[in-house]
Amino acid sequence: MENPRPLWDNPLQFVFACISYAVGLGNVWRFPYLCQMYGGGGFLIPYLIMLIVEGMPLLYLELAVGQHMRQGSIGAWKIISPYLSGVGIASVVVSFFLSMYYNVINAWAFWYLFHSFQDPLPWASCPLNSNHTDYDEECAKTSSTQYFWYRKTLNISPSIEEYGSIQWEQAVCLILAWLVVYLCILRGTESTGKVVYVTASLPYFVLIIYLIRGLTLHGAVNGLIYMFTPKIEQLANPKTWINAATQIFFSLGLGFGSLIAFASYNEPNNNCERHAMIVSLINSSTSIFASIVTFSIYGFKATFNYENCLSKVILLLTNVFDLEEGALTADNLDSMKDYLTSTYPNQYAELLPQIKNCSLEAELDTAVQGTGLAFIVYSEAIKNMEVSQLYSVLYFVMLLMLGIGSMLGNTAAILTPLTDSKFLSTHLPKEVISGIVCFINCIVGLVFTMEAGNYWFDIFNDYAATLSLLLIVLVETIAVCYVYGLKRFEKDLLLMLGHKPNWYWKIMWAFVSPVLIISLVIFYLTDYIRTGTLQYQAWDATQVFILLITLDKFGFKAS
Amino acid sequence: MFIAVFFFVSDAQNAFKVRLSIKTALGDNAYAWDASEEYLFKAMVAFAMRRYSNKETTQISNVLLCNMTERVSFWFVVTDSAKNVTTVPGSEVEAAIRMNRNRINSAFLLTDNTLQFLKISSTLSPPIESSVPVWLIVFSVVLCLVVAGILFLVVSGIRQRKKESAETGDLEDKCDTPVTTENGIPCDILDLKAGQINGVYAADDERFTPL
Numbered sequence: 001m002e003n004p005r006p007l008w009d010n011p012l013q014f015v016f017a018c019i020s021y022a023v024g025l026g027n028v029w030r031f032p033y034l035c036q037m038y039g040g041g042g043f044l045i046p047y048l049i050m051l052i053v054e055g056m057p058l059l060y061l062e063l064a065v066g067q068h069m070r071q072g073s074i075g076a077w078k079i080i081s082p083y084l085s086g087v088g089i090a091s092v093v094v095s096f097f098l099s100m101y102y103n104v105i106n107a108w109a110f111w112y113l114f115h116s117f118q119d120p121l122p123w124a125s126c127p128l129n130s131n132h133t134d135y136d137e138e139c140a141k142t143s144s145t146q147y148f149w150y151r152k153t154l155n156i157s158p159s160i161e162e163y164g165s166i167q168w169e170q171a172v173c174l175i176l177a178w179l180v181v182y183l184c185i186l187r188g189t190e191s192t193g194k195v196v197y198v199t200a201s202l203p204y205f206v207l208i209i210y211l212i213r214g215l216t217l218h219g220a221v222n223g224l225i226y227m228f229t230p231k232i233e234q235l236a237n238p239k240t241w242i243n244a245a246t247q248i249f250f251s252l253g254l255g256f257g258s259l260i261a262f263a264s265y266n267e268p269n270n271n272c273e274r275h276a277m278i279v280s281l282i283n284s285s286t287s288i289f290a291s292i293v294t295f296s297i298y299g300f301k302a303t304f305n306y307e308n309c310l311s312k313v314i315l316l317l318t319n320v321f322d323l324e325e326g327a328l329t330a331d332n333l334d335s336m337k338d339y340l341t342s343t344y345p346n347q348y349a350e351l352l353p354q355i356k357n358c359s360l361e362a363e364l365d366t367a368v369q370g371t372g373l374a375f376i377v378y379s380e381a382i383k384n385m386e387v388s389q390l391y392s393v394l395y396f397v398m399l400l401m402l403g404i405g406s407m408l409g410n411t412a413a414i415l416t417p418l419t420d421s422k423f424l425s426t427h428l429p430k431e432v433i434s435g436i437v438c439f440i441n442c443i444v445g446l447v448f449t450m451e452a453g454n455y456w457f458d459i460f461n462d463y464a465a466t467l468s469l470l471l472i473v474l475v476e477t478i479a480v481c482y483v484y485g486l487k488r489f490e491k492d493l494l495l496m497l498g499h500k501p502n503w504y505w506k507i508m509w510a511f512v513s514p515v516l517i518i519s520l521v522i523f524y525l526t527d528y529i530r531t532g533t534l535q536y537q538a539w540d541a542t543q544v545f546i547l548l549i550t551l552d553k554f555g556f557k558a559s
Numbered sequence: 560m561f562i563a564v565f566f567f568v569s570d571a572q573n574a575f576k577v578r579l580s581i582k583t584a585l586g587d588n589a590y591a592w593d594a595s596e597e598y599l600f601k602a603m604v605a606f607a608m609r610r611y612s613n614k615e616t617t618q619i620s621n622v623l624l625c626n627m628t629e630r631v632s633f634w635f636v637v638t639d640s641a642k643n644v645t646t647v648p649g650s651e652v653e654a655a656i657r658m659n660r661n662r663i664n665s666a667f668l669l670t671d672n673t674l675q676f677l678k679i680s681s682t683l684s685p686p687i688e689s690s691v692p693v694w695l696i697v698f699s700v701v702l703c704l705v706v707a708g709i710l711f712l713v714v715s716g717i718r719q720r721k722k723e724s725a726e727t728g729d730l731e732d733k734c735d736t737p738v739t740t741e742n743g744i745p746c747d748i749l750d751l752k753a754g755q756i757n758g759v760y761a762a763d764d765e766r767f768t769p770l
Contacts, residue, residue: 110698110701111694113697114693114694114695117694117697118694134680176701176702179705182709183708183712186712186713186716191712319630322629324630325583325630431716
């Protein structure tokens, strides 16, 4: 007697699994950056339009395919057309690439989480140099949070060619991260279904706590005003629309096969149309919610740094000119500067290079995305809050939940086709298959724990999944609409849901989404071709800033 | 005082500039800097010199202050009355101050940052480091929990599979010895000679209408 296909215990588990997968780190560290770069509040317009035009239809398509074919990506596409099983295999390969490098982020989150139990936080102050007279040189030139990230966490080398050795601390955290993922996927939907309750809901609790804390921070309003003032002229910039489309696309995790895998464990009559709309709406609103939190944190950090800068200038002037304490304040600084310039012109001129022009706008303008935002900017803001250990623990637990939730989807995308295949499932139990996949990924992932690992991470992050996913989803849409046939698909949906899809969905699937994806592909290709030499940012420990290293087309350092 | 000024000009390397930030340190509880505070300062420096050299020769009158500003900052120098009114070398003064920095700071309710001796760099106190790094402890706890969870799930999965295969094994055993059945009842129970009363019809005697 064949084992029946495992199912989710209830539709809620399925919805939570999709939310847990779709709501990931990109919502927290990419969307706020895009919002800031492309018009603040005005960015919401192209974002919401793309959600309705591209996000919901494609999500519905993938869920319906998975739910109807009741197989992982390879099996599902084989059913659609035997010539198209390559699409499924492509999805599995891309998921494999993603899981190789994505779990390193969870390893970093674990590292920071474990260090959050120290009092004071290790990134709160610089370590001392060898003879204890002053702070460590590299740290003093930048900031303690950057030092902790680049030196203590990554121990980064100056360029990608200098591999360095594997950092045992990071390797050990990576192994732990893979063990946690294995624990969650070990029993298939039985275990995953329970875990997603936590990974989907916990981030929201933390975000609400941070929202309340963030809005009450001094200077948070500055960040919010800065973010939400719409710069409508950005709407005319084509990059705004392209970035909105790409963000929706990648944020939902289309094309990896995870959504197909999750939907294949559904009851056949599950209302995937409603679920698709719910999941995509929740995903986008989480992005907006997270960016409110991020911008209040930005505002706090920028105000803090600005006030720090001002007090440093005031202290410098007070000391050099031996003025009474408290004579210089932030308000009278400019008028006092003029007075001092006129009274002591020579001394002031000598002092001029040291006096920085403190500007709140300049602090707010530093737009950061990615690991820099998550690990440097946030930890800098956290160290200045009261009870910083508690906020730090909460924040990194949230990052972990987001990361592990996405990893569950990725591994499901790899494992579902493997466990579906008769050959493997008869010879090996599913625990062993999961174990082998996790083990291989872990071993390969050790590359990212080397000293040059972060550069490899950047390469994978930028190039592993972007163009391939666009092609995969393009072929998926064309396959379902034209190869399988829209009429046949309609009948399948009628069978599953009890009603035929609206004309809106049909138009989106058949015309709008393919056209949109083709234009995104063309944009990416022209972008690649036009940037002749590739560049990456490297950390120079001697001069301590991020420098841009150029590589020629084949990745060799340009001389 | 003219002598004192002369000393300052020629013995600049033996003079030290001091800067106090009383308002920054104490806020509303800040005291005003007046002649009495200067006297206390001279006393503290004299005390430091005495402690350092272990001789009780330095007097308060040996410590000379000048160039008082509003900041509050001033220069001071220590003279040696025994050796023909020369100034004590700067290195000795520096060492003396270093040795007794804590005492001097607490006399004024200030810290190294708010009572600055500009040429004397203070040694910064290193952060407290426990013998085992805290992160390793938390890491080991989490690791043990995760490994325990994995082992538990794997072992219970293996046990469940063994139970299932044992059950299917039992069913197979039953199928091996053929049991002849008649209408679902094993034949050896049935007494084929005597016949059986079919219970369905037995209860229906009342139904038949009497003749």
